[in-house]
Amino acid sequence: MKHTAFFLPTLHGGGAEKVVIALTNGFVERGISVDLILINIEGEYLNQINPEVNVIDLKQTRALNAVIPLVKYLKEFKPSVLISHMSRANLAAIIAKTCARVDTSLILVEHNTLSATQSKLFRAKLFPFFMQLLYPKAEKIIGVSQAASRDLEKSLSLKSGSITTIYNPVVDDALGLKAKQSLKHQWLATDSPPVFLTVGRLTEQKDFYTAINAFAMVRKKIPSRLMILGEGELRPQIEELIDTLDITQDVHMAGFVQNPYAYMSQAAAFILSSRWEGLGNVLIEAMACGTPVISTNCPHGPKEILEDGKYGPLVPVGDANALANAMQKVLETPIDRERLIERANYFSVQRAITQYLSVIGIN
Incomplete structure (x- = not known):
C-alpha cells in the first residue's frame, strides 16, 4: 500500500484545510498510511484529525522556511506520493522535492481562481511568475x-486539459449529524424574524461589506437579522460598517464556530458574497443542510455548484442592490429542501476520495 503524505501551511479555519482533513481521514479509513505535514501545527481544525493520521510539524512560520525541513522529511520517509495544497505550500513542495531527489510523485492542488486572486503582499504578487516556472515540474x-482549472491553465500557459478537476470532499454523514445538533440561540427561535447567515474568513475575498449593505436594505423592508460566522483581519472594519449603518442590534458576529452546520440548518437563507472562489465549499454545506442559498456569480465555483442559477440565484459581484433583491425573493419563495440536499450530495467526501485515489494509482 502506498505511503501518502499531505502538505499544507496550518489547520486554521478555511475551506482548503477542511478538504485536507476530509481526505486524510478518508484515506486512513481505507487502510492507507498517511502523513499530514504542517508548516506550523496550529489551527482550529486540529481536533478533527483522525488519530491514525501521523501529523508532522515542521515548526516554521513561512513556506520558504519549510523547504529544508521538508527536504529532510522526504529523504528520510520517501513517501510514494506528496499531495500539496495552497499556492505557497505548493511552491515550497516543488523546491523541496527537487532538492531531495526522491522518487515521490508530487501532486499540487489549487483551491482558488488564480486570475482573480488579489493580495497586497509583494511576495504574493510574484507567485504567478514562480508558479508558471515551477508547476510543470509536478x-x-x-x-x-x-x-478554476481552465483559468489556471490559461494563467500559467499550460496545455488545455492538462489540469485534472476534482470537486472538494464536502458532504458526508457527519455533516448531516452536526446539522441536527441542538443550537440554543434566541435569534433562531421559531417565532423570531428570519435570519440570514454568511460564513467565512473576514477577508477582502469574502466581501462581507456587500452582504452587510444588502442586508441593511432588506431590513428596511422585512424585519430580519444577519449572523456572520468567521474570524479575520477585517473584523474592525466590518464592525465599523455595521455601526455606521446603525444595524448593530440586528447583526451578530459570532466568530469562528466548530459546528456552522447547526446554524445553517436553522437559517432562513445563506449568503455567499465572495469576489472570487475556487469552488465555494460553504455554499455546498448550506445546501446539504437544506438551506436556500444566494451567491455572487464570482469566478468560478458558485456557477458550477448552482448550475447557472438552477439551485439558487446568482447576482453580480459587489452589487448590493441585486443581492438585496435576491435575498428578499428567497424569503418570499418556497424552497424544495430535498432538491438542494440532493444536489449537495454530488459533492460527497467518498466521491472525492475515490477520485484522488484513482489519480495516485490506488483502486
Missing part, C-alpha cells in the same frame, strides 16, 4: 472546479 495538478 506529476499532476488538480483544480477544485472546472472553471
Whole structure:
C-alpha cells in the first residue's frame, strides 16, 4: 500500500484545510498510511484529525522556511506520493522535492481562481511568475472546479486539459449529524424574524461589506437579522460598517464556530458574497443542510455548484442592490429542501476520495 503524505501551511479555519482533513481521514479509513505535514501545527481544525493520521510539524512560520525541513522529511520517509495544497505550500513542495531527489510523485492542488486572486503582499504578487516556472515540474495538478482549472491553465500557459478537476470532499454523514445538533440561540427561535447567515474568513475575498449593505436594505423592508460566522483581519472594519449603518442590534458576529452546520440548518437563507472562489465549499454545506442559498456569480465555483442559477440565484459581484433583491425573493419563495440536499450530495467526501485515489494509482 502506498505511503501518502499531505502538505499544507496550518489547520486554521478555511475551506482548503477542511478538504485536507476530509481526505486524510478518508484515506486512513481505507487502510492507507498517511502523513499530514504542517508548516506550523496550529489551527482550529486540529481536533478533527483522525488519530491514525501521523501529523508532522515542521515548526516554521513561512513556506520558504519549510523547504529544508521538508527536504529532510522526504529523504528520510520517501513517501510514494506528496499531495500539496495552497499556492505557497505548493511552491515550497516543488523546491523541496527537487532538492531531495526522491522518487515521490508530487501532486499540487489549487483551491482558488488564480486570475482573480488579489493580495497586497509583494511576495504574493510574484507567485504567478514562480508558479508558471515551477508547476510543470509536478506529476499532476488538480483544480477544485472546472472553471478554476481552465483559468489556471490559461494563467500559467499550460496545455488545455492538462489540469485534472476534482470537486472538494464536502458532504458526508457527519455533516448531516452536526446539522441536527441542538443550537440554543434566541435569534433562531421559531417565532423570531428570519435570519440570514454568511460564513467565512473576514477577508477582502469574502466581501462581507456587500452582504452587510444588502442586508441593511432588506431590513428596511422585512424585519430580519444577519449572523456572520468567521474570524479575520477585517473584523474592525466590518464592525465599523455595521455601526455606521446603525444595524448593530440586528447583526451578530459570532466568530469562528466548530459546528456552522447547526446554524445553517436553522437559517432562513445563506449568503455567499465572495469576489472570487475556487469552488465555494460553504455554499455546498448550506445546501446539504437544506438551506436556500444566494451567491455572487464570482469566478468560478458558485456557477458550477448552482448550475447557472438552477439551485439558487446568482447576482453580480459587489452589487448590493441585486443581492438585496435576491435575498428578499428567497424569503418570499418556497424552497424544495430535498432538491438542494440532493444536489449537495454530488459533492460527497467518498466521491472525492475515490477520485484522488484513482489519480495516485490506488483502486
